Amino acid sequence: TPLRNVPERHRSLRAAFEHSWELLTARQRAALCKLSIFQGGFERHAAHHVADAAAAVLDSLVDKSLLRRAASGRYDLHRLIQQYAAEKLQEAGQERPEVEKRHGDYYSRFLQERAAWFHGRRQAEALAAVAAEIDNVRLAWRLATARGDVEALERSLPSLGAYYTIRSWHQEASTAFGQAVAGLSAAQSGRPTAGQREIVLGAL
Numbered sequence: 099t100p101l102r103n104v105p106e107r108h109r110s111l112r113a114a115f116e117h118s119w120e121l122l123t124a125r126q127r128a129a130l131c132k133l134s135i136f137q138g139g140f141e142r143h144a145a146h147h148v149a150d151a152a153a154a155v156l157d158s159l160v161d162k163s164l165l166r167r168a169a170s171g172r173y174d175l176h177r178l179i180q181q182y183a184a185e186k187l188q189e190a191g192q193e194r195p196e197v198e199k200r201h202g203d204y205y206s207r208f209l210q211e212r213a214a215w216f217h218g219r220r221q222a223e224a225l226a227a228v229a230a231e232i233d234n235v236r237l238a239w240r241l242a243t244a245r246g247d248v249e250a251l252e253r254s255l256p257s258l259g260a261y262y263t264i265r266s267w268h269q270e271a272s273t274a275f276g277q278a279v280a281g282l283s284a285a286q287s288g289r290p291t292a293g294q295r296e297i298v299l300g301a302l
Contacts, residue, residue, distance in 0.1 A: 115182045118164065129155045130164060131190060132197050134183035138233030139174035148200045172230075198241050205231065205238035206250040209257035216260035228261045236274075243278045246285035251278055252298045275302045 119127065132149030133140070145151040156173065159165035167173050175183065187194050208231065215224035228235060235258065242250035262271035279302050282295055 111178060112182070115179070118162065119182075119186070122162075125155055126158060126162075127186070130159060130183045131187040131193070133159075133165070133173075133175060134180050134187055135194075135197050135201050135237075136175070136234060137237050138231070139168075139172050140234065141172060144204055144234075145173065147204045148197065199245075201234070202238045202242050202245075202247060202250050205234050206242065206253040209235065210253040213256040213260070216257060216264070221264070224257070225261065225264060228257065239274055239278070243274075243281040246281055248282065248285075248295050248298050251282070252294075252301070255298070255301055278302050 122130065129145075129149050129151040133145060133151060135148065136144070140148075142153060142156065145156060146153075156165060156167075160167050160173075164179055165173055165175060187197065209228070212224045212227060215221060235254070238250070239254060239258065241247075242254070258274075259271070262268065262274075279299060282299055282302070285295065
Protein backbone atom coordinates (compact mmCIF):
# COMPACT_ATOMS: atom_id res chain seq x y z
CA THR A 99 0.00 0.00 0.00
CA PRO A 100 1.16 3.60 -0.66
CA LEU A 101 -0.87 5.02 2.26
CA ARG A 102 1.25 7.23 4.48
CA ASN A 103 -0.40 6.26 7.75
CA VAL A 104 0.78 2.64 7.40
CA PRO A 105 4.12 1.72 9.06
CA GLU A 106 6.95 1.08 6.59
CA ARG A 107 7.25 -2.57 7.68
CA HIS A 108 3.60 -3.18 6.68
CA ARG A 109 3.66 -1.62 3.22
CA SER A 110 4.61 -4.79 1.37
CA LEU A 111 5.19 -8.47 2.05
CA ARG A 112 8.91 -8.00 1.47
CA ALA A 113 9.02 -5.15 3.98
CA ALA A 114 7.23 -7.35 6.51
CA PHE A 115 9.70 -10.18 5.89
CA GLU A 116 12.69 -7.83 6.16
CA HIS A 117 11.42 -6.54 9.48
CA SER A 118 11.04 -10.10 10.81
CA TRP A 119 14.46 -11.04 9.41
CA GLU A 120 16.15 -8.21 11.32
CA LEU A 121 14.67 -9.52 14.56
CA LEU A 122 16.21 -13.00 14.14
CA THR A 123 19.44 -14.19 15.72
CA ALA A 124 22.31 -15.34 13.50
CA ARG A 125 21.46 -19.01 14.24
CA GLN A 126 17.80 -18.48 13.38
CA ARG A 127 18.70 -16.73 10.13
CA ALA A 128 21.11 -19.47 9.11
CA ALA A 129 18.56 -22.18 9.88
CA LEU A 130 15.71 -20.45 8.04
CA CYS A 131 17.87 -20.02 4.92
CA LYS A 132 18.87 -23.67 4.86
CA LEU A 133 15.36 -24.93 5.63
CA SER A 134 14.19 -23.31 2.38
CA ILE A 135 15.81 -26.21 0.48
CA PHE A 136 13.07 -28.60 1.62
CA GLN A 137 10.09 -29.32 -0.62
CA GLY A 138 6.76 -30.44 0.80
CA GLY A 139 7.83 -30.17 4.44
CA PHE A 140 10.34 -32.06 6.56
CA GLU A 141 10.90 -33.95 9.80
CA ARG A 142 12.96 -32.68 12.73
CA HIS A 143 15.76 -35.18 12.10
CA ALA A 144 16.08 -34.01 8.50
CA ALA A 145 16.24 -30.37 9.62
CA HIS A 146 19.06 -31.22 12.01
CA HIS A 147 21.06 -33.12 9.38
CA VAL A 148 20.53 -30.79 6.42
CA ALA A 149 20.18 -27.36 8.04
CA ASP A 150 22.00 -27.74 11.39
CA ALA A 151 18.71 -26.66 12.94
CA ALA A 152 18.44 -27.70 16.58
CA ALA A 153 15.04 -28.37 18.14
CA ALA A 154 15.19 -25.10 20.08
CA VAL A 155 15.80 -23.12 16.88
CA LEU A 156 12.90 -24.84 15.11
CA ASP A 157 10.62 -24.09 18.05
CA SER A 158 11.68 -20.45 18.06
CA LEU A 159 10.88 -20.11 14.35
CA VAL A 160 7.46 -21.67 14.99
CA ASP A 161 6.88 -19.17 17.79
CA LYS A 162 7.71 -16.34 15.37
CA SER A 163 5.24 -17.74 12.79
CA LEU A 164 8.02 -18.24 10.25
CA LEU A 165 7.71 -22.02 10.42
CA ARG A 166 4.63 -24.20 10.79
CA ARG A 167 4.36 -27.48 12.66
CA ALA A 168 1.56 -29.93 11.97
CA ALA A 169 -0.06 -32.13 14.60
CA SER A 170 2.00 -35.02 13.19
CA GLY A 171 5.20 -33.15 14.10
CA ARG A 172 6.11 -32.41 10.50
CA TYR A 173 7.32 -28.89 9.67
CA ASP A 174 6.83 -26.72 6.62
CA LEU A 175 7.38 -23.17 5.37
CA HIS A 176 4.72 -21.01 3.79
CA ARG A 177 5.57 -20.73 0.10
CA LEU A 178 6.27 -16.98 0.22
CA ILE A 179 8.49 -17.29 3.29
CA GLN A 180 10.30 -20.17 1.59
CA GLN A 181 10.95 -17.99 -1.48
CA TYR A 182 12.28 -15.16 0.68
CA ALA A 183 14.55 -17.50 2.66
CA ALA A 184 15.77 -19.13 -0.56
CA GLU A 185 16.83 -15.69 -1.82
CA LYS A 186 18.83 -15.19 1.37
CA LEU A 187 20.45 -18.60 0.91
CA GLN A 188 21.35 -17.71 -2.67
CA GLU A 189 22.99 -14.52 -1.42
CA ALA A 190 25.18 -16.65 0.84
CA GLY A 191 27.09 -17.81 -2.26
CA GLN A 192 28.93 -21.09 -1.69
CA GLU A 193 26.60 -22.15 1.11
CA ARG A 194 23.78 -23.33 -1.17
CA PRO A 195 25.75 -26.11 -2.95
CA GLU A 196 26.73 -27.53 0.44
CA VAL A 197 23.11 -27.47 1.63
CA GLU A 198 22.02 -29.18 -1.60
CA LYS A 199 24.68 -31.87 -1.11
CA ARG A 200 23.57 -32.52 2.48
CA HIS A 201 19.94 -32.66 1.38
CA GLY A 202 20.83 -35.19 -1.33
CA ASP A 203 22.89 -37.29 1.05
CA TYR A 204 20.08 -37.38 3.59
CA TYR A 205 17.34 -38.44 1.20
CA SER A 206 19.45 -40.91 -0.76
CA ARG A 207 20.24 -42.65 2.54
CA PHE A 208 16.58 -42.36 3.55
CA LEU A 209 15.71 -44.34 0.42
CA GLN A 210 18.59 -46.78 0.87
CA GLU A 211 17.45 -47.66 4.39
CA ARG A 212 14.00 -48.59 3.11
CA ALA A 213 14.98 -50.57 0.03
CA ALA A 214 14.40 -53.97 1.64
CA TRP A 215 11.01 -52.89 2.98
CA PHE A 216 9.52 -52.87 -0.51
CA HIS A 217 9.98 -56.64 -0.82
CA GLY A 218 8.54 -57.76 2.51
CA ARG A 219 5.88 -57.15 5.13
CA ARG A 220 6.89 -53.50 5.52
CA GLN A 221 5.96 -52.58 1.94
CA ALA A 222 2.97 -50.46 2.98
CA GLU A 223 5.14 -48.63 5.48
CA ALA A 224 7.78 -47.99 2.82
CA LEU A 225 5.19 -46.64 0.39
CA ALA A 226 3.80 -44.28 3.02
CA ALA A 227 7.27 -43.08 4.05
CA VAL A 228 8.35 -42.30 0.49
CA ALA A 229 4.98 -40.72 -0.35
CA ALA A 230 5.38 -38.30 2.55
CA GLU A 231 8.82 -37.26 1.26
CA ILE A 232 8.25 -37.57 -2.47
CA ASP A 233 8.87 -33.87 -3.20
CA ASN A 234 12.17 -33.99 -1.32
CA VAL A 235 13.05 -37.27 -3.03
CA ARG A 236 12.38 -35.75 -6.46
CA LEU A 237 14.54 -32.72 -5.66
CA ALA A 238 17.37 -34.87 -4.32
CA TRP A 239 17.26 -37.03 -7.46
CA ARG A 240 17.35 -33.99 -9.78
CA LEU A 241 20.26 -32.44 -7.92
CA ALA A 242 22.19 -35.74 -7.87
CA THR A 243 21.58 -36.06 -11.62
CA ALA A 244 22.81 -32.51 -12.22
CA ARG A 245 25.96 -33.16 -10.14
CA GLY A 246 26.59 -36.57 -11.68
CA ASP A 247 26.56 -37.96 -8.13
CA VAL A 248 26.84 -41.68 -8.82
CA GLU A 249 26.85 -42.69 -5.16
CA ALA A 250 23.61 -40.85 -4.37
CA LEU A 251 21.88 -42.25 -7.45
CA GLU A 252 23.04 -45.76 -6.63
CA ARG A 253 21.72 -45.47 -3.06
CA SER A 254 18.36 -44.11 -4.23
CA LEU A 255 17.64 -46.30 -7.23
CA PRO A 256 16.35 -49.57 -5.66
CA SER A 257 13.72 -47.86 -3.48
CA LEU A 258 12.72 -45.31 -6.07
CA GLY A 259 12.44 -47.94 -8.77
CA ALA A 260 10.29 -50.12 -6.53
CA TYR A 261 8.11 -47.16 -5.56
CA TYR A 262 7.51 -46.17 -9.17
CA THR A 263 6.75 -49.76 -10.14
CA ILE A 264 4.25 -50.37 -7.34
CA ARG A 265 2.54 -47.01 -7.93
CA SER A 266 2.62 -47.53 -11.72
CA TRP A 267 4.26 -44.12 -12.17
CA HIS A 268 5.96 -45.32 -15.32
CA GLN A 269 6.10 -41.98 -17.12
CA GLU A 270 7.79 -40.22 -14.20
CA ALA A 271 10.20 -43.13 -13.83
CA SER A 272 11.09 -43.01 -17.51
CA THR A 273 11.77 -39.28 -17.32
CA ALA A 274 13.74 -39.37 -14.07
CA PHE A 275 15.88 -42.35 -15.02
CA GLY A 276 16.37 -41.09 -18.55
CA GLN A 277 17.71 -37.77 -17.23
CA ALA A 278 20.05 -39.63 -14.90
CA VAL A 279 21.36 -41.76 -17.78
CA ALA A 280 22.01 -38.65 -19.85
CA GLY A 281 23.74 -36.93 -16.94
CA LEU A 282 26.00 -39.86 -16.08
CA SER A 283 26.80 -40.57 -19.72
CA ALA A 284 28.06 -37.00 -20.10
CA ALA A 285 30.03 -37.04 -16.82
CA GLN A 286 33.81 -36.89 -16.87
CA SER A 287 35.80 -39.97 -15.89
CA GLY A 288 37.54 -39.96 -12.54
CA ARG A 289 35.87 -40.24 -9.17
CA PRO A 290 33.79 -42.37 -9.11
CA THR A 291 35.47 -44.94 -11.30
CA ALA A 292 34.18 -45.52 -14.80
CA GLY A 293 33.29 -49.09 -13.75
CA GLN A 294 31.04 -47.90 -10.95
CA ARG A 295 29.34 -45.43 -13.27
CA GLU A 296 28.74 -48.20 -15.84
CA ILE A 297 27.12 -50.38 -13.18
CA VAL A 298 24.72 -47.59 -12.18
CA LEU A 299 24.01 -46.80 -15.83
CA GLY A 300 23.12 -50.44 -16.39
CA ALA A 301 20.77 -50.41 -13.39
CA LEU A 302 19.11 -47.24 -14.62
